[in-house]
Amino acid sequence: YEIVDCDWSSDVCSSDLRLLNPVQNAVRAARAIAGGDLTHEIPPGDQTEMGQLQQALRQMHINLHSIVIDVSRNASEIRTGTEEIAAANMDLSGRTESQASSLEETATSMEQFADTIRQNSESAAEASRLADATTEVAAKGGEMVSKVGETMQEISQSAQIGRAHV
Numbered sequence: 001y002e003i004v005d006c007d008w009s010s011d012v013c014s015s016d017l018r019l020l021n022p023v024q025n026a027v028r029a030a031r032a033i034a035g036g037d038l039t040h041e042i043p044p045g046d047q048t049e050m051g052q053l054q055q056a057l058r059q060m061h062i063n064l065h066s067i068v069i070d071v072s073r074n075a076s077e078i079r080t081g082t083e084e085i086a087a088a089n090m091d092l093s094g095r096t097e098s099q100a101s102s103l104e105e106t107a108t109s110m111e112q113f114a115d116t117i118r119q120n121s122e123s124a125a126e127a128s129r130l131a132d133a134t135t136e137v138a139a140k141g142g143e144m145v146s147k148v149g150e151t152m153q154e155i156s157q158s159a160q161i162g163r164a165h166v
Contacts, residue, residue, distance in 0.1 A: 022050035029057045038065045 042058040045051030
């Protein structure tokens with residue numbers, strides 16, 4: 001945009017300047033927005049077509065700025081929620097490991113308990129066999145004592161008969 005040999009007091013020159021300034025403002029605003037820069041204020045436009053274009057760019061700038069703030073806030077909330085979920089997962093993992101350890105200890109105790117019961121059962125079976133053997137020996141001993149008693153009685157009777165004959 002170049003204005004050459006303009007008499008600044010003429011109507012043509014001043015209308016060109018009025019047109020040029022809003023166009024430059026609109027171009028600068030559009031380039032800033034396109035570049036992701038939402039920090040510059042866009043002045044409100046007037047009622048001309050260029051002013052309405054500038055006003056539309058200003059409204060787009062305001063809306064985009066609001067969207068960026070909302071997205072940033074939502075991302076922050078998502079980050080916070082994700083951190084809370086991660087912490088809860090770590091806590092759950094720790095509790096699960098603790099329960100697994102307790103379960104392993106319980107299983108080991110149950111195995112030891114089962115071994116003790118098996119040993120007690122084997123000991124009881126051995127004690128029963130020994131008791132049966134002892135009963136058998138006692139029964140045989142009782143039979144022998146009985147036979148010895150009978151033999152002694154026979155000897156005693158024979159001795160009485162032998163004395164009676166003498």
